[in-house]
Amino acid sequence: LGYGMEYSFSIYQRMRIAGLLGETDLAYPISGGTTNAWGAREAWMSEKLMPDWGLRQYRGPIWEIINALSLSLVGLDLAMMFHPIAAKHVKEITAQFFEAVPKELDAKGYTDWVNANLKR
Known part of the structure; x- marks a missing residue:
């Protein structure tokens, strides 16, 4: 993860912000x-x-989980995953993120980032 994760994190962040600012x-x-x-x-x-x-059997999935969740923080929408246990845990954790969205905010469209319009 190290430098590779830091670089990836920065690139994903720039891509997400540019998309929200109108870069088609x-x-x-x-x-x-x-x-x-x-x-x-x-x-x-x-x-x-x-x-x-x-144990290696735990380290691999843990690294993959950390990778997916870290990139999810900056806008990753789809994680292409290898290990079934890692995929299961990422799915469970991300499902918890959306359980916390109050219904009144969801009804107003605050969770719809695709239609968000940010001005510089």
Whole structure:
């Protein structure tokens, strides 16, 4: 995640803001390959080489969950995921985000970012 996540976070943030400000080429839902988390050595390295990191069967999905949730904070709409357990947990966590939206705000369209109109 490290520098790659910092760069991705910044790019997704810029894309979302530009889309909301009226850039027609960027005013679409954003998808992301959160499976890239599996490229980090912390996700796949053997427990024999790094026993302090814990079991590999947990590390990989956790890295993928962190990747998906981090990018969701800056506007990721669709996470392309690899591990079924990671996908399940991201789905559960993001469902909790929308449970908290009061019905009166949802009825007024505040949660509809596609039609949001921001002025500079």
